[in-house]
Amino acid sequence: MSSSYVGRSGAVAARAIDGQTVILQLATSALFTLNRVGSRIWELADGRTTVDQIARRIHEEFEVEAPVAALDALEFVERLAAQGVLLLSDAPLNPDRHSGGEANATNPR
Amino acid sequence: MGDVVVNIGNLALRFEILDRAFANMVRRRYAAFLDAPEAALRGTFQVEPLPKRYTGDATSPAPDEELSVSCTDGSWSISRGDFRAEWRPAERRGSVRLARGIHGFDSLLRIVHSLELAQEGGFLLHSAGVIRNGRAFLFSGLSGSGKTTMTRLAPANTVLLSDEISYVRPAGDTYIAWGTPFSGELGRPGENVQAPIAGLYLLKHGAANQLQPVPSGQALGLLLRNILFFAQDADLVRALFEAAWRFISAVPAYHLVFRPDPSVWELFP
Numbered sequence: 001m002s003s004s005y006v007g008r009s010g011a012v013a014a015r016a017i018d019g020q021t022v023i024l025q026l027a028t029s030a031l032f033t034l035n036r037v038g039s040r041i042w043e044l045a046d047g048r049t050t051v052d053q054i055a056r057r058i059h060e061e062f063e064v065e066a067p068v069a070a071l072d073a074l075e076f077v078e079r080l081a082a083q084g085v086l087l088l089s090d091a092p093l094n095p096d097r098h099s100g101g102e103a104n105a106t107n108p109r
Numbered sequence: 110m111g112d113v114v115v116n117i118g119n120l121a122l123r124f125e126i127l128d129r130a131f132a133n134m135v136r137r138r139y140a141a142f143l144d145a146p147e148a149a150l151r152g153t154f155q156v157e158p159l160p161k162r163y164t165g166d167a168t169s170p171a172p173d174e175e176l177s178v179s180c181t182d183g184s185w186s187i188s189r190g191d192f193r194a195e196w197r198p199a200e201r202r203g204s205v206r207l208a209r210g211i212h213g214f215d216s217l218l219r220i221v222h223s224l225e226l227a228q229e230g231g232f233l234l235h236s237a238g239v240i241r242n243g244r245a246f247l248f249s250g251l252s253g254s255g256k257t258t259m260t261r262l263a264p265a266n267t268v269l270l271s272d273e274i275s276y277v278r279p280a281g282d283t284y285i286a287w288g289t290p291f292s293g294e295l296g297r298p299g300e301n302v303q304a305p306i307a308g309l310y311l312l313k314h315g316a317a318n319q320l321q322p323v324p325s326g327q328a329l330g331l332l333l334r335n336i337l338f339f340a341q342d343a344d345l346v347r348a349l350f351e352a353a354w355r356f357i358s359a360v361p362a363y364h365l366v367f368r369p370d371p372s373v374w375e376l377f378p
Contacts, residue, residue: 011343013350017357020326024333024350026343031330 002070006054006077007047007093009085014042023085032085037062041076045086047093051077111136114144115218118276118287118303120225121145122218123153131158131209138211139290141301151225152201154194158209178220178340185340187220189213196221198228219274219291220339227348230355231278233337236309238270238286238299239263244307245286246377247275248365249335254312255369257294262371271299274337277306277356284360308361315366318373328362329353 008014014023021039023032034042037058044054055073059066080086087093111132113124126132136143176189185196192207194217203221207213223233236249237256241264248259260272270276270286273293278285284306288299311323311331323331332353338346367373 013347015329015350015354017329017354018325020324022326022329022333022354024346026346027341029333029338029341029346031333033326033330 002052004088005092006045007087008045115139116145119149121149124156126156128158154203157206180342230352234275235335236275237272238275240268240304245304248310250312258369269299310365313366319366321364323362329357
């Protein structure tokens with residue numbers, strides 16, 4: 001799972017504001033508010049970056065120990081993927097296809 | 110037959126009502142919100158009040174039907190137990206069959222206004238609104254949070270916009286609140302006036318009166334919970350999300366912890 005590519009679902013609306021990111025799932029109107037670290041993971045989830053690579057960036061940018069960053073990043077990504085907010089895939093995700101990307105995504109659970 | 114133009118927030122709809130008594134009821138209900146300049150007219154609805162609550166044919170509302178709002182090829186279908194409507198914005202035409210009584214008509218107005226407002230970055234908000242010294246203050250929260258209480262406690266030099274639903278429209282870099290005829294427990298409509306919005310105040314009961322700034326991310330989430338969403342249409346939901354984000358970027362938001370007595374208004378000079 002740590003080698004999976006992470007992308008943002010196109011079925012949400014999201015805005016960064018004052019260091020947080022607020023995400024609204026369009027189909028359910030469910031709201032997600034991400035803190036600074038979560039917001040950074042959201043930014044990095046461009047469909048071409050893996051969970052491992054994201055964890056390394058979190059380790060470097062937030063001075064979190066590498067094993068902790070790896071565990072936290074994986075848990076965070078899996079949780080949002082289970083909600084359909086992030087997408088996980090064995091192959092890079094085409095940014096233009098994120099809205100219909102479920103066909104390419106693997107469910108982490 | 111009677112024509113009635115209902116103008117809320119400078120967005121007017123003409124209703125061609127196939128029943129004189131129903132038309133008179135609408136005129137009485139929206140007495141402070143009748144007529145409009147031609148430029149404000151957004152469209153025309155043909156209104157057919159039904160002789161009974163349910164007539165049994167396919168185009169009549171079914172009594173137990175829950176609200177459904179959907180869009181197909183730019184045409185909105187809106188139905189509930191007491192009305193069934195269509196709204197075609199591109200043609201500026203709509204039609205509704207509804208049970209007698211103002212409740213269904215009132216709901217239809219809210220829904221059509223929310224659909225139209227979303228196209229221009231505005232929205233209807235569960236909030237009481239009051240103008241004081243030329244500025245509008247919006248007090249938002251769910252039922253029981255104190256919206257009506259804030260309006261009841263308001264001093265004499267305030268003007269009521271609504272104790273239930275505020276009408277929010279962008280105007281350049283700022284936002285304007287308009288009065289609405291939609292009332293809650295107070296049971297009286299707002300005045301048909303407008304003012305720039307000074308702030309959004311998210312209500313909390315407490316022992317002492319206090320204003321606490323709300324971080325923007327949290328404010329956006331709280332605002333979204335109080336915007337009237339009638340449709341699960343993805344484009345509409347996205348438009349409302351963007352509207353809420355722009356609003357929070359332009360208007361300060363606070364938690365208003367308040368004791369339910371007139372002293373709370375000292376925070377709003």
